[in-house]
Amino acid sequence: MTAEKAGPVVQVVDSDEQNIVRFGLVLQAVICGVVLCKRWRRKQALGRTWMRRPDLIEKLILSDEQQELLSEFVAEQKTRSANG
Numbered sequence: 001m002t003a004e005k006a007g008p009v010v011q012v013v014d015s016d017e018q019n020i021v022r023f024g025l026v027l028q029a030v031i032c033g034v035v036l037c038k039r040w041r042r043k044q045a046l047g048r049t050w051m052r053r054p055d056l057i058e059k060l061i062l063s064d065e066q067q068e069l070l071s072e073f074v075a076e077q078k079t080r081s082a083n084g
Contacts, residue, residue, distance in 0.1 A: 039069070047073030 046069050050057045062070065 042066070043069040043073050046070045047077070050074070051077075 046057070046062075046066060050070060050073065057070070060066075
């Protein structure tokens with residue numbers, strides 16, 4: 001039996017800075033997901049109200065964001081109904 005020569009030993013040490021960066025990226029992804037989820041919920045709420053009680057939507061003064069969300073919802077509904 002011959003002894004094989006091992007390569008250099010590499011020790012991986014995570015520094016605090018690397019851990020902070022990793023945590024920051026994970027936290028950023030979570031926050032982004034929460035923001036998108038809240039936006040989706042607002043769009044669904046406006047859309048359901050538009051479908052069930054259009055009279056209420058007509059009486060509301062919608063913000064630019066709310067109008068955009070409602071427009072997206074209506075467009076999605078039209079696409080769904082056109083596709084079957």
